[in-house]
Amino acid sequence: MNLYWFRTDLRITDNTALHYATQNGQTVALFIITAKQWLRHDDAACKIDFWLRQLQQLRQQLDALNIPLLIRYCDVWEEIPHLILECCKNYAIDRVYCNQEYAINELKRDQDTQQLLQQHQIEFLNHHDRLIFPVGSIKNKSTEYYKVFSAFKQVCYERLYHQEHYFQTYPYPQKQTYINIKSDVTPNSIVGFGTVSPQIQQQWQVGEEQAWLRLDQFIDERINQYQSNRDYPAIDGTSQISTYLNAGLLSIRQCLQAARINTDGMLPSHNIGVNTWLDELLWREFYTHILYGFPHVSRNQPFKAELKNIQWRDATEDLHAWQHGLTGFPIIDAAMRQLLATGWMHNRLRMIVAMFFSKNLLMDWRLGEQWFMQHLIDGDLAANNGGWQWCASTGTDSVPYFRIFNPITQSQKFDPEGQFIRIWLPELAHLDNKAIHEPYKYLKHNEILDYPQPIVDLKQSRSRAIAAFQAIKV
DNA sequence: TGAAATGTTGGGGCG
DNA sequence: ACGCCCCAACATTTC
Numbered sequence: 403m404n405l406y407w408f409r410t411d412l413r414i415t416d417n418t419a420l421h422y423a424t425q426n427g428q429t430v431a432l433f434i435i436t437a438k439q440w441l442r443h444d445d446a447a448c449k450i451d452f453w454l455r456q457l458q459q460l461r462q463q464l465d466a467l468n469i470p471l472l473i474r475y476c477d478v479w480e481e482i483p484h485l486i487l488e489c490c491k492n493y494a495i496d497r498v499y500c501n502q503e504y505a506i507n508e509l510k511r512d513q514d515t516q517q518l519l520q521q522h523q524i525e526f527l528n529h530h531d532r533l534i535f536p537v538g539s540i541k542n543k544s545t546e547y548y549k550v551f552s553a554f555k556q557v558c559y560e561r562l563y564h565q566e567h568y569f570q571t572y573p574y575p576q577k578q579t580y581i582n583i584k585s586d587v588t589p590n591s592i593v594g595f596g597t598v599s600p601q602i603q604q605q606w607q608v609g610e611e612q613a614w615l616r617l618d619q620f621i622d623e624r625i626n627q628y629q630s631n632r633d634y635p636a637i638d639g640t641s642q643i644s645t646y647l648n649a650g651l652l653s654i655r656q657c658l659q660a661a662r663i664n665t666d667g668m669l670p671s672h673n674i675g676v677n678t679w680l681d682e683l684l685w686r687e688f689y690t691h692i693l694y695g696f697p698h699v700s701r702n703q704p705f706k707a708e709l710k711n712i713q714w715r716d717a718t719e720d721l722h723a724w725q726h727g728l729t730g731f732p733i734i735d736a737a738m739r740q741l742l743a744t745g746w747m748h749n750r751l752r753m754i755v756a757m758f759f760s761k762n763l764l765m766d767w768r769l770g771e772q773w774f775m776q777h778l779i780d781g782d783l784a785a786n787n788g789g790w791q792w793c794a795s796t797g798t799d800s801v802p803y804f805r806i807f808n809p810i811t812q813s814q815k816f817d818p819e820g821q822f823i824r825i826w827l828p829e830l831a832h833l834d835n836k837a838i839h840e841p842y843k844y845l846k847h848n849e850i851l852d853y854p855q856p857i858v859d860l861k862q863s864r865s866r867a868i869a870a871f872q873a874i875k876v
Numbered sequence: 877t878g879a880a881a882t883g884t885t886g887g888g889g890c891g
Numbered sequence: 892a893c894g895c896c897c898c899a900a901c902a903t904t905t906c
């Protein structure tokens with residue numbers, strides 16, 4: 403019998419390893435709840451809740467296919483290989499299928515599992531599934547990993563445009579003959595993770611069909627304007643499928659197919675919106691390749707070693723103000739409150755708040771990275787780390803240290819009428835379009851605002867950041 | 877996937 | 892008509 407091991411690929415449709423498992427014989431599915439590891443990795447409560455809700459749906463779908471879903475608990479990460487072996491023994495399993503994961507602990511876990519299973523003559527088949535391109539398949543002429551996105555991207559497109567197989571999806575698994583193994587009950591919650599608001603659960607409904615619906619709506623209604631609308635947080639211009647892609651409710655191949663349908667099967671597309679969106683999918687590829695090729699970044703190290711010596715400020719109050727949307731900069735505070743309330747933040751805003759945190763506050767980007775992981779429902783180690791190191795100028799191909807966003811200018815540019823700010827900062831909603839971006843500058847006589855003063859001076863903090871980076875330059 | 881400082885140009889007000 | 896100043900608009904450089 404076969405075991406299919408679910409990890410961050412919580413779907414049945416177009417699931418590579420599940421496809422091969424079910425094709426090659428009777429299959430039992432497994433999911434392991436590793437609460438302590440999730441806590442150590444700062445996985446957000448809303449993300450874990452999303453996984454649990456999806457597992458409940460999956461169980462129903464799996465039951466319809468006569469694939470029982472086993473749920474196991476493991477608080478010691480290193481014991482996972484033994485847990486898998488035990489499952490194999492209990493159910494007479496001789497092949498274990500799963501899809502590859504790329505962070506360092508996961509790689510070690512899979513290596514150890516493979517070794518242990520091998521000793522017991524059990525096959526371990528770890529499939530490429532999560533990305534368009536297998537990690538390590540995109541390298542330069544000297545067989546090194548690309549460190550620059552544009553070069554990486556160029557190679558990706560050359561392959562994507564000339565090889566059909568990147569678009570091919572796997573058929574839905576066939577119903578198995580009944581086996582007398584009962585699915586386990588999926589827990590509703592896990593000790594150690596706080597409760598999740600009904601608002602977040604409502605906003606992020608589970609199910610593969612929900613994921614398809616969102617993808618189709620984006621492709622039908624918004625991708626054509628993606629390039630012009632994606633930077634405006636008040637406009638619903640982005641795909642908002644990261645949550646589904648990250649937990650694996652959608653496959654990357656489904657995304658590619660959907661994008662191509664929009665362009666009459668032509669790629670590269672004449673539609674600039676489609677191309678821009680594909681670029682974003684490739685950023686996801688790029689950062690995962692970086693994480694795999696340069697594993698020190700997943701140990702919280704700056705990509706550029708010399709940047710270990712930056713003197714980040716140690717300012718608990720500033721950290722707290724940033725985390726809770728109390729910095730006195732409306733665009734920052736609105737964004738941070740959106741994150742807490744919804745588990746999600748618009749990409750443009752992620753850049754603005756991360757830049758503000760690492761440059762104007764000159765706080766250690768790892769603290770910001772951690773806060774994002776603790777609250778993002780789509781939190782992905784590779785993309786989150788890559789994004790933070792980009793903003794903090796510590797990453798490969800990141801923004802030059804002197805190219806610092808001005809949060810007020812960004813606010814005026816990308817939320818010109820303050821529509822987004824007004825949603826999340828009702829205490830400022832009455833201000834006019836000019837004052838909404840910098841309330842205290844246009845304060846009317848005797849007017850009092852229930853809103854904090856700016857916690858830093860933009861001009862001074864900008865020079866401070868530039869000086870801190872120059873101080874460590876050789 | 878910048879922003880600020882500095883430099884240049886040219887139109888218009890004005891004595 | 893002319894020189895002078897102001898300053899907006901744009902260009903370049905600096906961080």
